[in-house]
Amino acid sequence: MLSHVIPPPRxxxxxxxxxxxxxxxxxxAKVLVLYVQGLPEEDRDKALGEHARALRMTGRAYQKAKADLVTxxxxHEKRESVAGGRWRTVQVFSNEPLTDEQAARLRAGVPADGYENVGASAAQDAWPAPSAHSPTVGEPTVRRAGGLLPADGEQGEDSSHPPTEAAVEAESESQDQDQAEVLLAERVLLSLRHxxxxxxLGAREARKLAALAAEWLRRGVSAGDLRLALSRALPEDGVRxxxxxxxxRLVEKLPPHPEATPEFLPPPPPLTLPLLACDGPGEEHMFRPHESWVTTCGPCHRExxxxxxxxxxxxxxxxxAPPRPSWRELAAEAAEAAEAAANGGATCAEEAPGYGTRATAT
Known part of the structure; x- marks a missing residue:
């Protein structure tokens, strides 16, 4: 496996x-990258799976980590044929993302657009021999990755003041939030095709516009409103x-910053009514009513x-009040009235259509 890492100082x-x-x-996957990056050069020439076993990483976890790193x-992996009809898999590992073209250049031992192999032989061959000019100088070369301290670092103790833990956490949270907004904006841009x-848009195009779209989200625009604002009122002649x-549209229609929300004010305290003389019986006494229409205190009101x-x-x-008759009594009275009418005769009214009512005796 070809390795491409920046050697750790100190x-x-x-x-x-x-x-x-x-x-x-x-x-x-992150632990695997850091583990391989921190190994001495002579211990890196192994397959990535062997390094995973050294970390006691299970097979399923290694396959997931490897898939993340490849994606x-x-x-980068490539199968090559060797003598005898056999095949081998060449792995190119890097602590920075490489394109397929850069990985191919590294496999061939050629610097990959500013990156350089850091193997022993490659490092010895990469630096040109000094010329005979006095003073001795070398040919101008590009900056090599690895083998050097940072530009602002010196050997010895570091005298800089590291940031406080709270500042680091605040910066980390801010960057995580910004990254989440950029990812959400990228998904919104890719969903416009639906x-x-x-x-x-292609994946690269959406990634380039994600920063502009994320600014809309920072200004209080929801993902749905952003999708609607970008997809409505399209030109009549189409989008070329x-x-x-x-x-x-992301630049010209960018909404303004939301106005600062007013500070939350606590509710006002309840209105305190003055003391009043109670209208209830007994000696005169004062009380404080809970409502303006109340004229008696609680004990007097209950009394x-x-x-x-x-x-x-x-x-x-x-x-x-006189008791109301029961239904049995009402039924008995009705039966007595009917029996009396049947035995002693009664007068009934007959209605003659068109001539009113006339009485007949039976």
């Missing part, structure tokens, strides 16, 4: 933030370039209610 591994904070790469350009085919049209209901019960007992 015994620790430097990891790019783009890898550590990548939202689509699992933790096993995002950290590992509304109209004129706004179909989806990328150019969306870039223009008035008890007196009212006691008087009502007394009057009901002194002059009781």
């Amino acid at each position: 015994g620790y591994t430097k990891a790019p933030n783009s890898l550590v904070r990548h939202p689509r790469i699992g933790s096993d 995002h350009g950290y590992v 509304r109209t085919r004129e706004l179909s 370039s989806a990328f150019g049209f969306l870039a223009h 008035q209610q008890r007196a009212y209901w006691a008087d009502l019960m007394t009057r009901a007992e002194a002059d009781p």
